[in-house]
Every structure is written in C-alpha cells, then in structure tokens.
Amino acid sequence: MAVDTRVSAAEPGAVAVAPPRLSGPRPVRRALSPRAARTRNVVLPIVVFVALIGLGYLIALYYDRVRGLPFLVPYPHLVVDRIFLDADFRPDLLEALGNTALIAVIGLAIAIVLGVAWAVLMVQAKWIESALFPYAVVLQCIPILALVPLIGSLFGYEMPSRIIVTVMFALFPMVANTLFGLQSIDRGQRELFQLQGASRLTLLVKLRFPAALPSIFIGLRNSAGLSVIGAIVADQFFQRGRGGLGVLISVMNQRLNGAEMFAAIVVASALGVLVFVAFGWLRRLAIGRWYDAN
Amino acid sequence: MTSTTTTSPTPAASAPPAAAPHGGQGTLLDFRDVAMQFPNGTVALRGVDLTVDRGEFVTVVGPSGCGKSTLLRIASGLENASEGTAEVDTDRIGYVFQDATLLPWRNVEANVELLAELNGLGAGARRAAAAEAIELVGLAGFEKSLPKELSGGMRMRTSLARSLTLDPELFLFDEPFGALDEITRERLNDELLRLFVEKRFAGLFITHSVSEAVYLSTRVIVMSGRPGAIVGEFDVPFPMPRDPDIRFTPEFAELVGEVSHALREGHR
Numbered sequence: 001m002a003v004d005t006r007v008s009a010a011e012p013g014a015v016a017v018a019p020p021r022l023s024g025p026r027p028v029r030r031a032l033s034p035r036a037a038r039t040r041n042v043v044l045p046i047v048v049f050v051a052l053i054g055l056g057y058l059i060a061l062y063y064d065r066v067r068g069l070p071f072l073v074p075y076p077h078l079v080v081d082r083i084f085l086d087a088d089f090r091p092d093l094l095e096a097l098g099n100t101a102l103i104a105v106i107g108l109a110i111a112i113v114l115g116v117a118w119a120v121l122m123v124q125a126k127w128i129e130s131a132l133f134p135y136a137v138v139l140q141c142i143p144i145l146a147l148v149p150l151i152g153s154l155f156g157y158e159m160p161s162r163i164i165v166t167v168m169f170a171l172f173p174m175v176a177n178t179l180f181g182l183q184s185i186d187r188g189q190r191e192l193f194q195l196q197g198a199s200r201l202t203l204l205v206k207l208r209f210p211a212a213l214p215s216i217f218i219g220l221r222n223s224a225g226l227s228v229i230g231a232i233v234a235d236q237f238f239q240r241g242r243g244g245l246g247v248l249i250s251v252m253n254q255r256l257n258g259a260e261m262f263a264a265i266v267v268a269s270a271l272g273v274l275v276f277v278a279f280g281w282l283r284r285l286a287i288g289r290w291y292d293a294n
Numbered sequence: 295m296t297s298t299t300t301t302s303p304t305p306a307a308s309a310p311p312a313a314a315p316h317g318g319q320g321t322l323l324d325f326r327d328v329a330m331q332f333p334n335g336t337v338a339l340r341g342v343d344l345t346v347d348r349g350e351f352v353t354v355v356g357p358s359g360c361g362k363s364t365l366l367r368i369a370s371g372l373e374n375a376s377e378g379t380a381e382v383d384t385d386r387i388g389y390v391f392q393d394a395t396l397l398p399w400r401n402v403e404a405n406v407e408l409l410a411e412l413n414g415l416g417a418g419a420r421r422a423a424a425a426e427a428i429e430l431v432g433l434a435g436f437e438k439s440l441p442k443e444l445s446g447g448m449r450m451r452t453s454l455a456r457s458l459t460l461d462p463e464l465f466l467f468d469e470p471f472g473a474l475d476e477i478t479r480e481r482l483n484d485e486l487l488r489l490f491v492e493k494r495f496a497g498l499f500i501t502h503s504v505s506e507a508v509y510l511s512t513r514v515i516v517m518s519g520r521p522g523a524i525v526g527e528f529d530v531p532f533p534m535p536r537d538p539d540i541r542f543t544p545e546f547a548e549l550v551g552e553v554s555h556a557l558r559e560g561h562r
Contacts, residue, residue, distance in 0.1 A: 186393070186395070188391040188393050188395035189395050189397070191372055191389075191391075192389075192391070192395055192408075192409075193412065194372065195370055195371070195372065195387070195389055196409055196412035196413055197412075198412050202412065206408075206411075206412075207397070210397070210399050211397075213399075287399070289399075289440070290398050290399045290441075290442065291398065291399075
C-alpha cells in the first residue's frame with residue numbers, strides 16, 4: 001500500500017493556492033514506484049530485525065549485569081556462535097533438526113493423503129459431508145495434551161507417537177481447504193460435464209481437483225507449518241528414542257544452557273519459515289500460470 | 295425427456311434457412327403442454343407448446359425469472375418437465391451458458407477440446423475439431439492464451455467454439471451475450487448469424503433484448519412473467535444472411551415495437 005501523504009499547506013507551492021480548510025480536498029496518495037516499493041519491503045523488515053537484535057542485547061545485558069542470570073537470556077552473538085561455529089554442539093543440533101524435519105515430513109505426507117481422501121469422500125454426497133465434517137472440527141478441538149497418555153500407552157513414546165501427534169496438528173487445514181476447493185466449482189462448469197455424461201471420476205479429475213488446487217495449496221502451506229510445530233510439540237511429550245529439536249530445547253533448558261537452547265529455538269523457527277516459504281514457492285510454480293492469488 | 299432417434303436428413307444445403315414453416319417433419323424440439331414445478335413449490339413454466347424445426351432460429355424473450363432458462367434446461371435434459379412431453383430429436387445438442395464457463399487452467403485450445411475429450415474422441419480428432427471451431431469463431435492465433443488473458447467477448451467466442459466441436463444440430467443459448475458491451479454484442483450477433491447460415495443448426499436462444507431477438511431469429515416467442523407461459527409469437531420475415539443495416543429499417547423497428555408491446559402486455 002502506498003504511503004498516505006496528505007498535501008499539507010506547508011508544502012512549497014501549496015501555500016499560496018490552498019489555504020488550510022476544515023473540509024479540504026481528498027487526501028492525495030503519492031504512488032510509489034514498484035522499485036521503491038520493493039526496496040521498502042526489503043529495507044523495513046531489516047530495520048525491524050536490527051532493532052529486535054538490539055533489544056535482545058539490552059535484555060541479555062539486563063539479565064547478565066543486573067539479575068546475574070546470564071544463562072536465562074543469552075547475548076545474540078552467542079546464539080549465532082552455537083548455531084554456526086560451535087563444533088561440539090553443531091552435530092547435536094543438526095541431528096535434532098534432521099529428526100524433526102523427518103517427523104514433520106512424514107506427518108505432513110500422511111496428513112495430505114488422509115486430508116485429501118477425507119475431503120474427496122465428503123464431496124461425493126451431501127450426507128457423507130454431514131456425517132464426516134463434524135469430526136474434522138472435533139479433531140481441531142481436541143486438546144492434544146489430554147491424549148498424550150493414551151497415545152503413549154498405545155503407540156509407545158518414540159517415533160510413531162510423534163508422527164501421530166504431527167498428523168493431528170496438520171490434518172484439519174488439509175481437510176477443510178481441500179473440501180472448500182472441491183466445492184468451489186460453479187454450477188455451469190458442473191453442468192457442462194454433466195451434459196456430456198461425464199462420470200464422477202472424470203468430474204473429479206478434470207474439474208474438481210484442478211479447481212481445488214489454489215485452496216489445496218493454502219491448506220498445504222498451513223499444514224506444513226503446523227507439521228513442524230506438531231513435530232516439536234510431540235518431541236516434548238515423547239522423549240524416547242532419537243530426539244528432535246523439541247527434545248534438544250528441553251534438555252538444554254534443564255541444563256541451563258541458554259545459548260544452546262536459543263540456538264535450537266532459532267533453528268526450529270527457521271525450519272518453520274523455510275517450510276512456509278517453500279510451499280508458497282511451490283504453489284506459484286504449480287498454479288501461478290493461471291491463478292492470481294489476489 | 296423422451297427422445298426419439300434422429301431419422302430426418304438435414305435440409306438441402308442450398309436453400310437459405312429463412313422462415314421455414316414450423317411444426318413439420320423437420321421438428322427437432324417438440325414441447326407439448328410442458329409445465330415445470332420445482333420441489334420447493336415454485337412454478338416456473340405452465341402450458342408451454344413450443345417447436346423448433348431444422349433451419350429455424352427461435353428466440354425467447356421474457357422478463358427475468360419467467361422460466362426461460364428452464365426451457366433450455368429441459369431441452370438439454372438437465373431437468374425433467376414435471377408435466378407434458380418434451381421431445382428432442384437429436385443427441386447433438388450444443389449448450390452455451392450465460393457465463394463462458396471456461397476452465398481457467400486450460401488455454402483456449404484445451405478448453406475448446408474439452409467436450410470432445412469428455413466424449414472420448416482421440417487426441418488427433420479433437421485437435422482437428424478444435425482447430426476448425428477456433429478458426430470459425432475468429433480466435434485463430436489465440437490457441438495458447440489462457441482465459442484470464444482474454445476479453446469477455448473472446449471468452450464467449452471460446453465457449454461458442456467449444457460447443458461447435460460437437461457439430462450440434464440443436465444449439466441452445468442461455469443469454470450468452472447478456473454480460474457484454476453493446477459493440478461486442480452486436481459483433482457476436484453477426485458472427486452467430488454467419489455460423490447459423492454456415493453450419494445449419496437449429497437455434498433456441500434466450501435473451502432479454504428485443505432487438506437482439508428480432509435481429510437474430512426467424513421466429514420470436516414472447517413469455518409472460520412467472521409462471522412463464524407463451525403469450526406471443528412473431529415470424530421474422532427478413533432473409534438470411536442478414537444485413538446488419540436492417541436494424542435501422544422501419545420494418546425492423548415496427549417488429550421490435552410489436553414484440554415489446556406483447557412483452558409489456560404479458561408482464562402485467
């Protein structure tokens with residue numbers, strides 16, 4: 001959006017012609033050139049980033065000098081050191097990252113398959129949708145913490161349980177967005193197929209599914225982000241076996257290794273952002289040719 | 295819909311299909327006392343007797359919501375009449391909707407090929423049919439364009455081309471040009487007439503516009519407000535192919551006036 005700049009009486013040239021009035025002319029928007037807009041979109045976030053780092057230093061300084069608890073909030077450069085330079089910690093961090101990414105990817109894949117299948121089933125008949133959609137909502141509402149003991153005793157405290165929790169996190173956006181997309185075709189398009197005697201399968205493959213792709217990609221991006229969150233949360237509950245970033249965060253927290261803990265948190269966040277960006281990019285690649293997002 | 299198999303041959307290619315006598319052997323569409331009541335109780339049509347013969351271009355004008363579109367939906371088999379008989383003597387039916395209903399992920403060529411594809415034609419045959427239809431509607435050179443890159447008129451041409459690949463004997467048009475500007479609309483009217491003379495389909499055309507109705511058709515049917523019933527019928531004497539300038543003749547204006555009058559009477 002362009003910066004809203006009211007032409008003020010103080011501006012040179014405006015003084016003589018337009019004295020200040022209560023009901024003045026409509027605010028004039030100064031249109032930003034695309035290049036200036038791009039520069040602004042890059043520069044402003046960097047300014048905010050620098051400000052946040054500065055704030056981080058201030059808080060770290062406070063905990064270090066005033067409270068005497070330097071491990072609680074480490075200096076940002078120590079966190080950077082743990083992520084990129086610390087030869088002792090880095091293998092642990094990379095392994096945890098790998099495990100979390102693996103769980104997230106497996107969970108996401110299962111959520112995609114289940115979610116699309118669930119939505120395709122629901123779009124076959126109104127009564128199936130009535131019967132099944134409430135459970136997609138219920139799934140969204142279950143406090144997963146409440147299920148931890150159950151999942152643990154049924155599936156153990158290792159990888160399978162982590163995947164189950166990840167799927168529970170990631171499933172709903174896939175179901176809801178796919179269903180919405182499959183239903184988004186208009187009557188004329190559907191009747192066009194009906195007039196040629198197209199089968200349900202043809203309708204699904206040639207009309208419903210392509211029409212649903214924009215929605216499916218929205219669901220995909222949300223689900224992908226949630227699968228990373230799910231994988232890390234699941235780690236905190238199910239800590240046996242090869243741990244991921246969630247386990248690493250808890251362990252470093254218990255050991256009062258502030259810099260390491262923050263390093264793991266930053267890497268976990270970066271993974272989430274990366275997945276979000278990657279799926280946005282994938283979406284443009286797949287449907288950007290014919291579909292305008294805005 | 296009761297449907298008998300096609301037996302009658304198409305009319306001789308030389309005779310201009312102007313104002314053929316209707317109700318004869320060349321009848322493609324025959325509605326007898328058709329009524330339509332929807333499950334929610336709305337009565338859309340009552341007592342409609344309507345025939346469309348080969349070589350005819352019949353236009354139905356009527357107020358909004360009078361069930362004009364329902365006529366086409368019954369003719370195409372999308373709906374069944376709740377009373378009366380609706381016979382259609384061909385299975386080569388083209389249907390052009392109010393919207394172009396193109397698939398946005400397909401380019402012009404692939405959109406035009408869609409119906410042939412759904413009918414199981416091979417890739418070669420449907421490519422040939424699509425190329426011919428695209429040429430006919432004047433879209434050659436735009437085969438690879440996506441719907442979002444086309445104007446409203448070009449999208450409608452694509453939609454028309456898509457139906458033309460079926461080589462329809464009966465062509466149903468549901469206010470296809472209603473959303474277009476006047477200039478585009480008139481140009482498409484001329485192109486439609488050219489196609490009608492060239493391809494010799496029978497047309498059943500729905501519109502709000504009386505002058506469009508008179509200009510396009512060999513016969514104009516006027517319907518009353520809901521529930522829709524036929525309240526007037528006018529033969530259009532002007533020969534085909536039509537000169538665009540007939541729109542400015544007194545005879546044309548007079549006929550438009552008569553149809554408008556009947557429309558206003560029926561709307562009371």
